[in-house]
Amino acid sequence: MGFADFHGNQETLHRIREMLGRDRFPHAVIISGPEGAGKYRLAQMCAKAMNCLEARKSDGLPDFCGKCSNCVRIAAADNLEERFQEAVEAWETLREVDKKDTRILIQIHPEVMIVPPDPPQLLIKVGQVRKVIESVYFKPVEGRRKVYIFTESSFMKEAANALLKVLEEPPDFASMILLTTNPGELLPTIRSRCISFTLSALANEEIEGYLKTERPDIQSKQRKLIARLSEGAIGRARNFDLAEYITARNDALTLLRTAVQAHDHSSLFKTTDSYRSGAEGKAKTEQLIRTLYSLLEDLLVLKSGSEDLVRNSDLQAELAKLSVQTSFDWIQSAANHLAYVESGMRRNLLRSLSLDAFAVSLEPSETTFATLAK
Numbered sequence: 622m623g624f625a626d627f628h629g630n631q632e633t634l635h636r637i638r639e640m641l642g643r644d645r646f647p648h649a650v651i652i653s654g655p656e657g658a659g660k661y662r663l664a665q666m667c668a669k670a671m672n673c674l675e676a677r678k679s680d681g682l683p684d685f686c687g688k689c690s691n692c693v694r695i696a697a698a699d700n701l702e703e704r705f706q707e708a709v710e711a712w713e714t715l716r717e718v719d720k721k722d723t724r725i726l727i728q729i730h731p732e733v734m735i736v737p738p739d740p741p742q743l744l745i746k747v748g749q750v751r752k753v754i755e756s757v758y759f760k761p762v763e764g765r766r767k768v769y770i771f772t773e774s775s776f777m778k779e780a781a782n783a784l785l786k787v788l789e790e791p792p793d794f795a796s797m798i799l800l801t802t803n804p805g806e807l808l809p810t811i812r813s814r815c816i817s818f819t820l821s822a823l824a825n826e827e828i829e830g831y832l833k834t835e836r837p838d839i840q841s842k843q844r845k846l847i848a849r850l851s852e853g854a855i856g857r858a859r860n861f862d863l864a865e866y867i868t869a870r871n872d873a874l875t876l877l878r879t880a881v882q883a884h885d886h887s888s889l890f891k892t893t894d895s896y897r898s899g900a901e902g903k904a905k906t907e908q909l910i911r912t913l914y915s916l917l918e919d920l921l922v923l924k925s926g927s928e929d930l931v932r933n934s935d936l937q938a939e940l941a942k943l944s945v946q947t948s949f950d951w952i953q954s955a956a957n958h959l960a961y962v963e964s965g966m967r968r969n970l971l972r973s974l975s976l977d978a979f980a981v982s983l984e985p986s987e988t989t990f991a992t993l994a995k
């Protein structure tokens with residue numbers, strides 16, 4: 622329990638804890654890093670450390686107990702995805718007129734407010750920032766410091782300007798923590814008022830080591846594979862469902878094989894037919910698209926002769942065979958078509974149709990075949 626539960630990026634963690642120790646945590650902080658790097662986890666840990674009732678030190682630096690009532694209540698929002706779903710479901714039960722004026726916020730502890738992007742556009746909206754402004758100037762009562770965690774950095778313009786006003790005159794007892802995969806998305810005027818921390822992707826070995834202690838039930842060969850597939854994101858490695866990934870990957874392979882070898886469509890149609898619309902079909906299709914991207918990346922890596930960078934290392938032989946049958950241009954065009962399928966999904970085109978179209982569009986026609994053969 623405590624900061625010892627944060628894995629990787631120890632230097633950044635150390636700097637953050639030093640700031641907590643000086644009792645002058647900045648008013649505005651940006652934590653950037655790839656998806657799954659632990660940005661939200663770290664922000665929650667900071668909120669606990671700033672409000673822990675039994676605050677303690679470890680390694681000479683501030684820590685939190687994880688057991689006092691403040692730590693426990695803040696931890697109730699540790700599972701961001703679940704809390705977000707609950708908030709969205711509660712919003713959906715509102716009357717239409719109320720929906721318009723109600724924005725999604727997560728607040729389980731009175732001093733800690735979590736601001737996720739607001740559906741359906743998934744942007745931070747001005748209504749959310751107004752809620753922050755309404756509460757930020759009131760002194761904390763049940764804790765020492767108010768903490769506002771913005772879980773994404775895609776702000777609507779008006780919302781970003783409203784946030785900027787708070788950052789220009791922040792109360793002494795509040796901190797805003799902005800999480801982002803892409804700090805460039807934030808207004809330069811916001812960035813210049815924040816102290817920035819970056820979490821980087823972890824090395825495969827670090828993730829393997831982590832899995833070895835945290836998930837001893839996973840065999841070492843599988844740990845190796847999960848470490849490669851999580852792309853340095855410890856959060857992804859922690860929750861990686863290898864069985865689900867492999868199911869999606871088998872379908873992705875069917876699509877690619879059909880596209881490359883192009884003689885028999887029956888297995889393709891059987892595969893794409895199992896992708897339906899609706900929420901479940903959407904999740905399944907998204908997983909398929911992710912695995913398709915990772916296979917295409919591996920084909921690219923193989924074509925460039927960097928075998929040791931292949932992520933789907935258990936499929937190396939098969940992928941090597943496929944890579945011989947494809948060209949750089951073909952892989953590039955496959956990635957472009959895939960991006961097209963993704964945007965089609967956002968527009969709710971029939972899923973299995975757009976997947977069929979994807980595979981068929983990649984088949985070398987007589988003209989493109991001529992270019993491929995070169």
Ligand SMILES: [Zn+2]
Binds near residue numbers: 673674685687688691
């Ligand atoms: Zn505590």
